[in-house]
Amino acid sequence: MAGPSDKARFYLEQSATELNELERKKIFTREEISSIAKKRSDFEHIINARGSHPEDYMRYIEFEKNVDALRRKRIKRLGVRYKGSGQRTIYFLYNRATRKFSGDLVLWMQYIDFARKDKAYKRLNDIFTSVARLHPTKPDIWILAANYFIDTQADITNARSYMQRGLRFCKNSEIMWLEYAKLETIYVGKIAGRRKILGLDIDRTKKPGTDEDGDEDMIALPEVTAEDVNPSLKQDDGVDEVALQNLASAPVLTGAIPLAVFDSAMKQFQGKPKLAEKFFDMFAEFSQLACIPRILQHVLDYLQENSPHAVETAICRFRMLLFSCDPSDPEIALALSKALDLISSTVQQHPKEIASISEVAVRQLLSLHRLLADGDSSLQKASRAALRKYVRAMEDGQGSGDQVARLGELLRKQGKKDEAKLLSQTGIKYWAANETLQKLSAVTET
Structure with a gap:
């Protein structure tokens, strides 16, 4: 059986011809070629030795990515014609790494990410087939593969x-x-x-x-x-x-x-x-x-x-009443009234769920307020009054505005800046000392 040094020498010899060609075309200097060869030798001895880890492969791959990026820049600047095997080298290392550490999902995910960015669609098909076969009980793998096929x-x-x-x-x-x-x-x-x-x-x-x-x-x-x-x-x-x-x-x-x-x-x-x-x-x-x-x-x-009688049923009924409301619809006032009565009775029936129920109400009312911006002023007042009520209820009478701030940050990250702004402005009225709400308000004002 070949030892680590023999394996390292075998793989290093495969790249010798390419290094000579890079030097001949003056893409890299002799000193740079020597430095690359030495680094590759060090990495090969590490990954072929006993006790190597996935991180060792990742450092090696990162080095090869940097070499390939530099090679591309030099070729473009010098105007020479040279295709090389930079990408093939990186794929070869990923293959070796995933064969040796087939149970490391992080390694597989990085492999998939690299292939996606490189638009190597045929190779990705093979990667997904392999990783799904090795990790069939991991939902993330199947979801990632399915989304890849529909999106890409x-x-x-x-x-x-x-x-x-x-x-x-x-x-x-x-x-x-x-x-x-x-x-x-x-x-x-x-x-x-x-x-x-x-x-x-x-x-x-x-x-x-x-x-x-x-x-x-x-x-x-x-x-x-x-x-x-x-x-x-x-x-x-x-x-x-x-x-x-x-x-x-x-x-x-x-x-x-x-x-x-x-x-x-x-x-x-x-x-x-x-x-x-x-x-x-x-x-x-x-x-x-x-x-x-x-x-x-x-x-x-x-x-x-x-x-x-489940709280989830009441929440879905509430949301359905206000789903896709049209400000010009004469029935919108009745729908809002029914929805607010329903959520109020739900809070009374499920007092232990008051915070989560109130958050659902706040989300829906924030969305509704945007639709009512140019509508009936009485409806705007009713929705704002209900919003203030359930913003306070989100903290269940004991908090300091942290739950409201958390929701505001989430809305901002989701791109709902206007809703986050209104929520932060409403929250500050009750928890003016909350630093997160203050920062959120400042960010959404710009």
Whole structure:
């Protein structure tokens, strides 16, 4: 068996020809070539010795990245023609590292990140196949792979396949179910967006069907999906014009697939109300889609039927009353009144949940206030009064504004600057000494 020195020598000899070529073309000087060779020798002896660690490989890879970056700059400045093997060397090191430390997820993630930035799509397919095979019970792997295929390659077929296979191994992972439903909702948005650009009418009168055959471990999706019309994967967002016209009578635009995922998740988790609320929150983020009100109503109907007295059911009812409110709608005053009465009674029925319930109310009222900016002044006053009430309730009468400041920072990071500004201004009225609120107010004012 070859010892560490023999292995090191073997790998070093493979790079000797390239180093000589770099010197011959005067990309690097003789002194620089000697320095590179010495550093490589040191690294090779370290990683081939017993007791080496993933960090040793990462330091070696970082060194090679720096060498490759410098080589590219020199080539550009000197105007010489030389392709070299810089990227191949880095990939080769990543392969060696992941073979030796196949259980190190951090190493795999860095490998994936490097390949994504390098746009090495074919190589990424192989990487995801390998890491999913080695770590099938890690939800993050399946989610990362699925998002990669839908975002980068616009390949819903592969993305859906990764999610389906991931759920076989991670069926008790809530995040897997949520991310799968989110993936399918994003795809609905892509299809709807392309149809809108093309000016195609959308037929929403069809009712979704279900596929009762197939693998019992797979989620039963609607009978007709975008997959069935074979959308072209060469388009930027994965949908071609012919497919869009064929989709006019398919249930995909009605949100049937996300609903199928939701129903399957509820069966898996015995109708857990908290998970249903998470689905509601996720779906509500796609408020611009025409099918979302129907999806949200389905989630709410499920909660009201299976957990009528749960606090999550009341929260979803409250949010549904105010979802996509139109300031010009004459019924908005009645909807706001009903919503505020509902959240008030919910606080009384669940006193131990007052802080979390109040936070939901504050989030919804902040969003509503933005919509009412140019509307009825009486409605603005009512929403502001309710906002002040539930901002105070968030601290449950004992805090110093920290919970309000935390929510404000979160809203700011989410890009909701106006909402964060209003919240900080409201909070300062009650907790003027809170430094975080003061800083938040100053940041949102600029």
